[in-house]
Amino acid sequence: MLILDAIFIGLLEASPLILAAMGFTLIYYLNGFMNIAYAESITFGAYFAILFNVVLGANFYMAIVPSMLCSGALSVAVYLLIFRPALNRGVGPTEMIILSVGVSFMLRYGLILVVGPENLFLNEPNITYLQFLGIGATNLQLIALALVLLTAGILYWMIYNTGLGEQMRGLANNRELAMASGINPHRTSVAIWFIAGCAGGLSGIFTGVFAQVAPYMGWNVILITMLVTIVAGVGSVRGAVVAAVVAGILTAFITLVTKPLYAEVVLLTAFIGVLTIRGARTA
Amino acid sequence: MDYLIFSFSLMLVYIGLAQLLHIQFGLAGIPNFGVVGFWGIGLYGTGVLYVVFGVALLPAILIASALSAIIGYLLALLVLQRSGQAILAATLALSAIIATLVVSEKDLTGGVQGLGTIKFPFGDMANRNFVFMIFILVVVLALVWVSARLRDSRMGRQLVAIRDNEELAASLGKNTAATKRWVFAITCGGMGILGGMSAPLHQFLVPYQLAPSITFAVWIALVLGGKGHNLGAIVGTFVTFGLFDILIETYAPVPAEQAILLPNFKLFCYGVLLVVIIMFRPIGLLGTDGPKVRQPAAKGAET
Numbered sequence: 157m158l159i160l161d162a163i164f165i166g167l168l169e170a171s172p173l174i175l176a177a178m179g180f181t182l183i184y185y186l187n188g189f190m191n192i193a194y195a196e197s198i199t200f201g202a203y204f205a206i207l208f209n210v211v212l213g214a215n216f217y218m219a220i221v222p223s224m225l226c227s228g229a230l231s232v233a234v235y236l237l238i239f240r241p242a243l244n245r246g247v248g249p250t251e252m253i254i255l256s257v258g259v260s261f262m263l264r265y266g267l268i269l270v271v272g273p274e275n276l277f278l279n280e281p282n283i284t285y286l287q288f289l290g291i292g293a294t295n296l297q298l299i300a301l302a303l304v305l306l307t308a309g310i311l312y313w314m315i316y317n318t319g320l321g322e323q324m325r326g327l328a329n330n331r332e333l334a335m336a337s338g339i340n341p342h343r344t345s346v347a348i349w350f351i352a353g354c355a356g357g358l359s360g361i362f363t364g365v366f367a368q369v370a371p372y373m374g375w376n377v378i379l380i381t382m383l384v385t386i387v388a389g390v391g392s393v394r395g396a397v398v399a400a401v402v403a404g405i406l407t408a409f410i411t412l413v414t415k416p417l418y419a420e421v422v423l424l425t426a427f428i429g430v431l432t433i434r435g436a437r438t439a
Numbered sequence: 440m441d442y443l444i445f446s447f448s449l450m451l452v453y454i455g456l457a458q459l460l461h462i463q464f465g466l467a468g469i470p471n472f473g474v475v476g477f478w479g480i481g482l483y484g485t486g487v488l489y490v491v492f493g494v495a496l497l498p499a500i501l502i503a504s505a506l507s508a509i510i511g512y513l514l515a516l517l518v519l520q521r522s523g524q525a526i527l528a529a530t531l532a533l534s535a536i537i538a539t540l541v542v543s544e545k546d547l548t549g550g551v552q553g554l555g556t557i558k559f560p561f562g563d564m565a566n567r568n569f570v571f572m573i574f575i576l577v578v579v580l581a582l583v584w585v586s587a588r589l590r591d592s593r594m595g596r597q598l599v600a601i602r603d604n605e606e607l608a609a610s611l612g613k614n615t616a617a618t619k620r621w622v623f624a625i626t627c628g629g630m631g632i633l634g635g636m637s638a639p640l641h642q643f644l645v646p647y648q649l650a651p652s653i654t655f656a657v658w659i660a661l662v663l664g665g666k667g668h669n670l671g672a673i674v675g676t677f678v679t680f681g682l683f684d685i686l687i688e689t690y691a692p693v694p695a696e697q698a699i700l701l702p703n704f705k706l707f708c709y710g711v712l713l714v715v716i717i718m719f720r721p722i723g724l725l726g727t728d729g730p731k732v733r734q735p736a737a738k739g740a741e742t
Binding site for chain 1: 532658710
C-alpha cells in the first residue's frame with residue numbers, strides 16, 4: 157500500500173515537474189545552455205493565471221489557456237531581446253548561464269516591484285474529494301494530472317513525430333547542415349521558445365493552484381528541474397519525463413518513510429551520484 | 440557607527456569570497472555555484488562548535504574550514520572532471536543540501552529557531568567589532584596578495600592552461616585532475632574561513648542566511664568587476680555591495696513605505712547590470728590582466 161501511495165502521490169507531485177523539465181530540456185537542447193530564467197516562465201504562468209482568474213474574474217479552467225499563451229509570449233520576448241543577441245555575439249555556455257541568472261533576477265524582482273512580495277491565491281473551482289481503491293484525490297488533482305499527461309503527450313509527439321521536432325533536432329545537432337537543408341533557424345527557435353514557455357507556464361499554474369502563487373515559486377523548482385534535465389541527458393525529452401517521474405515518486409516515498417526534509421537531501425545526493433557516474437551526457 | 444562597521448566587515452567577506460571565486464572560475468575555470476554552501480559550512484560549523492561544544496572561536500573557525508575543504512575535496516573527486524554545467528549543478532545541489540541539513544538537524548543547529556550567540560573574540564576590548572574588522576581586512580588582503588602571486592606562479596599558469604585546454608595541459612604531463620581538486624579544496628576551505636569569520640558578525644545564525652542569494656551576489660560582483668582580473672573582485676563588490684547595501688541603504692532618503700521594496704529594487708538592478716555587462720563587456724569592467732611577462736612578438740604574428 158505504501159508503494160502504491162508513493163507512486164500516486166509521486167505522480168501528482170511530479171506532474172508540474174514533468175512539464176517544467178520538458179520545456180527546460182527543449183531550450184537546453186536547441187541552444188546548448190541551461191536557461192535559469194526558465195524559472196520565471198513558471199512563475200509568470202502562475203501570475204498570468206492570477207491576472208485572468210482573480211483580477212479579471214474568469215473561471216479557473218478558462219484562465220489556463222490564455223495564461224499559458226502569455227507565458228509563451230514572454231519567453232519568446234526574452235529570447236528575441238536578450239538571448240538571441242547574446243548567442244549571436246558568441247557568449248560561451250557558462251556565461252550564458254550567468255546571463256540567464258541576470259535575466260531571472262530582472263524579471264523576478266521587476267515582478268515583485270510591480271505586484272508586491274505577498275503570496276496570492278487562485279480562485280479554485282469547487283473541489284470534490286474522490287476515493288478509489290483506498291487512494292484519495294480531489295477532482296482538481298485528477299484533472300491536473302490528466303491535463304499534464306495530455307500536454308506532455310502532445311509535446312512528446314511534436315518532438316519525435318512532426319516537422320518542427322525534426323527541424324529542432326537538426327538545428328541542435330548540426331546548425332550549418334540544418335540551415336543548408338533549408339531550415340529557418342529563426343522561426344524554429346521562436347517556436348521552440350514559445351512552446352517551452354507555455355509548458356513552463358502550465359507547470360506554474362498547477363503548482364500555484366495546489367499551494368499559493370509566490371514570486372519564488374519558479375526559483376524553488378528550477379534546481380530540481382535542472383538536475384532532472386542533466387541526469388536525463390541533454391535533449392532527451394523521453395529521459396526528462398522518466399527522470400521527473402522517478403524524482404517525484406522517490407520524493408513521495410522517502411517523505412512517507414521519514415521526514416520530508418530528508419527526501420530533499422537524499423534526492424540531491426542521488427543526483428550528484430548520477431552526475432558522477434554519467435556526467436552531463438549529450439544526447 | 441556599529442552598523443557601518445558591520446556593513447564594511449560583511450563587504451570584506453564578500454570581497455574575499457569573490458576573490459576565491461576568481462581563483463576557482465577566473466583562473467581554473469571551475470564554475471562553483473555553491474559558494475554559499477562552503478561559506479555556510481564554515482559559518483554553521485563554527486557556530487555549532489562554539490555554542491554546542493564550547494570550542495574557542497579561532498580553533499572553531501579552523502576546524503570548520505578544514506571540514507569545508509574536505510567536503511570540497513570530496514565533491515571535487517565526484518564531479519570535477521565532468522562538464523562545466525554538471526559541476527555547476529552539483530555545487531548548487533551541495534549548497535541546497537547544506538541549507539536543508541541546517542534546518543533538519545535541529546539538535547545541533549537549532550533549526551529555524553536559530554543558533555546563538557557567537558561573541559567577538561578579544562574579550563572585553565571596547566572596539567572589538569572594529570578590531571575584528573581589521574582582522575578580516577588583513578585576511579582578505581592576504582588573500583588578494585596570494586591570488587596575485589598565484590597567477591604569476593607555475594601553479595597559476597598550469598591553472599590557466601587547464602582552463603583554456605585541459606587535454607593539452609594533460610598531454611604536457613601535468614596531472615590536471617589532481618591540481619584542480621587541490622585548488623578547489625583549498626579555495627573552498629578559504630570560503631569556510633570567511634564563513635567562520637562571519638559567525639561573530641551575525642552573532643545569531645538562522646538558516647535564512649544560507650539562501651543562494653549570497654552565491655549570486657558574489658558571482659555578480661565577480662563578473663561585473665572582471666573575472667580574469669585580480670582586482671575584479673574588489674571593484675565588483677564595491678560597485679554592487681558597496682554602492683547598494685552601504686551607500687543607498689544607509690544614506691538615500693527613501694520614504695518608509697518604499698523602504699521594504701529597496702532590497703528587491705537592488706536585486707532588480709543587479710539583474711540589469713549583469714545582463715548589460717555580459718552583452719556589452721563580457722570580460723568585466725577591468726578586463727583581464729595576463730601574467731606579467733613581456734614576450735617579444737613572434738615574427739608575422741597577427742596583432
